[in-house]
Amino acid sequence: MKTPVVLVTASLAIATALAATFLIATGTRGDSASFTSSAGKLEVETIATGLAYPWGLAFLPNGRMIVTEKPGRIRLVTREGQLSPPLAGVPEVWYSGQGGMHDVALDKSFAQNSTIYFCYAERAAGGGRTAVARGKLTESGTPRLTDVRVIFRQDGPLSSGNHYGCRIAQAPDNSLFVSLGDHFTARDQAQTLDNHIGKVIRITPEGAAPKDNPFAGRSDAKPEVWSYGHRNSQSLAFNPASGDLWEIEHGPRGGDEINIIGKGKNYGWPVIGYGIDYSGAKIHASTSRDGMEQPVKYWVPSIAPSGMAFYTGDLFPEWKGSLFVGALAGHMVARLPLNGNTVGSEERILQNLNERIRDVRQGPDGALWLLTDNSAGRILRVTPAAK
């Protein structure tokens, strides 16, 4: 078993080096750099620019994209990178700290029902919480949302601006899984079931708690809870190879985790883990405990992982079956080869972009599509470079 304290000391030096690299390289980022990888040289094409802290990306059936911007907007983007005006009909978003407009997902039957789901930070008396809404997208004329309804509101201590989560993944049975953060100051609540703090929830597309949820019918539990003991989940997706739900969450100083989410399981935060508090204080009693799940991978030092994509495309045949994870503080994309539920050794690509990567998606063209996290955020398309 690794010793977290020793490894975290090393993480400070690496974090400092990363910060210095970013300052120097900011003015030189561009497409002329040579991006090497185990699949050969990569080409990075800027598709769209001028997005404010873009957060979530989804591909529409007609080849356009829908993208969220953290300050509270949703836009459509053409394949050529032309941005629509912000969609009308979006509820008021509380843009503060880590909170704002977060993920967007299309309903599985979007081609028939035009329905999308999105999650965001909502102001409540005394703080913020995560809300999930659904609406119908009209693409013709001026794109807009109609029939917008909030279908879920997170219950529990409010956030002063940190650790909202959230990502949305729709299951084959149409139910929605949503990852919810611990609000930073309420971390102990992640271990109790009578709130939505530090949980993955499962709801119907209308927002109801399915009757076969693990804690449905219990008077001491919220019926939406699917799993608990999470810190700040920034990624949620189904592994197409196994059908399992995978989740990625930020640890404190060290201890970012990839978990495979099981019904009713406890993922341990803040009782077990591999990090320490930002102050240097010890958080966890231990790294493992009976009745608490272990991650399938963790990072010490932290990379601040964000969106993920299971790669099934043909453009990078050698990468088929790999998991790609964007890194914010880590300024790169991590490629993780998978063998069943075992995560192989990590390859770090696109480090010389020097960008915080907020989301990674596989496009319908088999390319990797990225969102960069800054005030002039970009949509990037990654393909094999021409030989």
Ligand SMILES: [Ca+2]
């Ligand atoms: Ca954990």
